[in-house]
Amino acid sequence: AQSVSQHNHHVILSEAASLELGCNYSYGGTVNLFWYVQYPGQHLQLLLKYFSGDPLVKGIKGFEAEFIKSKFSFNLRKPSVQWSDTAEYFCAVNYGGSQGNLIFGKGTKLSVKP
Amino acid sequence: DGGITQSPKYLFRKEGQNVTLSCEQNLNHDAMYWYRQDPGQGLRLIYYSQIVNDFQKGDIAEGYSVSREKKESFPLTVTSAQKNPTAFYLCASSPPGRGGYYNEQFFGPGTRLTVL
Numbered sequence: 421a422q423s424v425s426q427h428n429h430h431v432i433l434s435e436a437a438s439l440e441l442g443c444n445y446s447y448g449g450t451v452n453l454f455w456y457v458q459y460p461g462q463h464l465q466l467l468l469k470y471f472s473g474d475p476l477v478k479g480i481k482g483f484e485a486e487f488i489k490s491k492f493s494f495n496l497r498k499p500s501v502q503w504s505d506t507a508e509y510f511c512a513v514n515y516g517g518s519q520g521n522l523i524f525g526k527g528t529k530l531s532v533k534p
Numbered sequence: 535d536g537g538i539t540q541s542p543k544y545l546f547r548k549e550g551q552n553v554t555l556s557c558e559q560n561l562n563h564d565a566m567y568w569y570r571q572d573p574g575q576g577l578r579l580i581y582y583s584q585i586v587n588d589f590q591k592g593d594i595a596e597g598y599s600v601s602r603e604k605k606e607s608f609p610l611t612v613t614s615a616q617k618n619p620t621a622f623y624l625c626a627s628s629p630p631g632r633g634g635y636y637n638e639q640f641f642g643p644g645t646r647l648t649v650l
Contacts, residue, residue: 512577
C-alpha cells in the first residue's frame with residue numbers, strides 16, 4: 421500500500437539551530453510531493469511542492485526540500501530556525517497524478533525554544 | 535476574500551446523534567475533500583469529490599456521509615455509526631491538475647467535534 425513516513429514525531433530545537441525533517445514514501449511510480457505546515461490555531465498551509473525539474477525546491481519562510489528519487493525521500497530543511505517556526509509539519513505525496521489524491525504522513529511537531 | 539469556510543469552529547453533540555459539518559468555498563475549485571485529523575495520526579481522507587453530484591470514499595469513510603449538490607458546498611455528516619467521532623475535521627479544495635501534475639490543496643480552518 422502507498423504510504424508516507426515521517427520519522428520524527430516531535431523535534432525540539434533552540435533558535436538558530438538547523439532543521440531537517442525526514443519524509444519517505446513508498447514506491448509508486450511518478451509522484452508529486454508537498455510539505456504543509458500547521459501553525460498553532462491556524463489553517464494548514466502549503467510550504468513548498470515538487471512536481472518535476474530541479475530536485476531542490478525552495479518554499480516560503482526560508483524552507484527548502486530535496487527530492488532524492490533513489491531514496492524515495494523528500495526531506496525538509498531550514499538552516500536557522502526561529503521561535504515562530506514552532507508548528508506541526510506534514511509531508512504529503514500524490515501517487516496518481518491529476519486524478520489521484522494526497523496521502524499524508526503523521527506529522528512532525530517542531531518546538532523551537534527562544 | 536477567496537477561501538474556504540467551515541462552520542462551526544467547535545461542535546458538541548450527544549452520543550447517538552447525527553451531526554453535519556459545513557464546508558463552503560468560493561475559489562471556484564472543482565475538487566473538494568474531507569479529512570479527519572487525530573493527534574499523532576496525521577490527516578486521513580474521509581471522502582472526496584472531483585465534480586458536482588459525484589463523490590468517492592476515502593480511507594476511513596465508514597460512519598460518514600457527504601453530498602455535493604453545488605460546486606461551492608461539500609457538507610459532511612457524521613452519523614451515529616461512526617464509533618469514534620470526536621476529532622478535528624478539515625475540509626480542503628483544489629483546482630484540477632494539468633499535465634499529470636497534482637495541484638495543491640487549500641484547507642479550511644477546521645471544525646473540532648466533541649461527542650459527549
